[in-house]
Amino acid sequence: NAGVMQNPRHLVRRRGQEARLRCSPMKGHSHVYWYRQLPEEGLKFMVYLQKENIIDESGMPKERFSAEFPKEGPSILRIQQVVRGDSAAYFCASSSQGRQFFGPGTRLTVL
Amino acid sequence: DAKTTQPTSMDCAEGRAANLPCNHSTISGNEYVYWYRQIHSQGPQYIIHGLKNNETNEMASLIITEDRKSSTLILPHATLRDTAVYYCIVRSSIQGGSEKLVFGKGTKLTVNP
Numbered sequence: 001n002a003g004v005m006q007n008p009r010h011l012v013r014r015r016g017q018e019a020r021l022r023c024s025p026m027k028g029h030s031h032v033y034w035y036r037q038l039p040e041e042g043l044k045f046m047v048y049l050q051k052e053n054i055i056d057e058s059g060m061p062k063e064r065f066s067a068e069f070p071k072e073g074p075s076i077l078r079i080q081q082v083v084r085g086d087s088a089a090y091f092c093a094s095s096s097q098g099r100q101f102f103g104p105g106t107r108l109t110v111l
Numbered sequence: 112d113a114k115t116t117q118p119t120s121m122d123c124a125e126g127r128a129a130n131l132p133c134n135h136s137t138i139s140g141n142e143y144v145y146w147y148r149q150i151h152s153q154g155p156q157y158i159i160h161g162l163k164n165n166e167t168n169e170m171a172s173l174i175i176t177e178d179r180k181s182s183t184l185i186l187p188h189a190t191l192r193d194t195a196v197y198y199c200i201v202r203s204s205i206q207g208g209s210e211k212l213v214f215g216k217g218t219k220l221t222v223n224p
Contacts (some may be wrong), residue, residue: 004154033211043155045211056211091154093212098143101214102154 001088002027004103005074012109013082021077021106025094026106031055032075033093033100034067043091049075115199120219123193129186131218133199136180142201144175145212147183150195155214158184158197189222196220 005024013019025032028052034046048056049069060067069075078080079086085108116134123129135144145160159173161182163198166173172185186193198217202210 001145002134031210035212035214042216043149043212043214045213057153059211089152093154098160099157100210101157104154105152110208 004092004094004101006090006106008106009104010107010109013032013110014111015083016081019082019086019108019110021079021090021092021108022076023075023092023096023103025075025092026096026101029094029096029101031095032069033095034075034077035091035093035102037089037091037105038062039088046077074102079108082108086110115201115215117197117199117215117218119216120221122223123186123189125191125222125224126188129189129193129220129222131184131186131197131199131220132181133184133202134181135199138179138201139203142203144173144179144182144202145202146171146173146213147198147200147212147214148193149198149217150192150196155198189220191222191224194220194222 005072008083015022018104032049035043037043044058047067064080066078089105089107091102093102143160143162146158148156149155159171161173175182196217196219198214200212
């Protein structure tokens with residue numbers, strides 16, 4: 001059973017470009033979480049989604065960030081007009097029976 | 112969710128037991144204690160969780176005090192690969208809630224040869 005998959009693993013963008021991060025949950029999991037880890041800081045919750053629904057987006061920045069989890073395909077975290085402060089590791093997790101299983105993360109670098 | 116307090120860092124000799132404490136004095140009756148770890152920039156890894164009874168699995172043991180105000184994660188025979196940041200997280204068990212994890216600063220465990 002493959003674990004949570006994220007791609008790309010590394011992403012470089014210039015200021016003002018868009019970043020799209022993808023997450024495929026573990027087979028049979030329909031809940032996805034996104035977390036962000038800024039350099040030298042802890043993980044911060046961003047958003048919790050079920051298929052076609054955003055359940056909790058209390059951790060999402062008010063502008064430029066959006067997330068979706070369509071009926072088919074991976075969950076997408078989209079960052080528009082990236083700035084240097086968006087440089088971070090973005091982790092996705094899916095859950096089963098109260099446990100969250102994390103992917104390897106996408107490391108976003110904004111030049 | 113209740114707040115947790117952990118030591119910033121700990122050291123342990125390879126092969127010895129590592130005992131990582133966590134205080135959660137404001138924990139409420141429906142909240143579980145979860146432990147995760149993050150090995151050098153990898154994704155966090157689930158270790159164990161419990162409500163009030165002690166728990167053991169292939170990775171670790173979790174000892175929760177009778178009043179549930181603190182707990183200890185025990186790695187019985189630490190190896191160099193156990194060097195990581197260990198997070199103690201208290202989370203509600205209520206179904207239908209956000210179920211998000213609130214990570215603190217954790218304990219940086221260094222296992223020395």
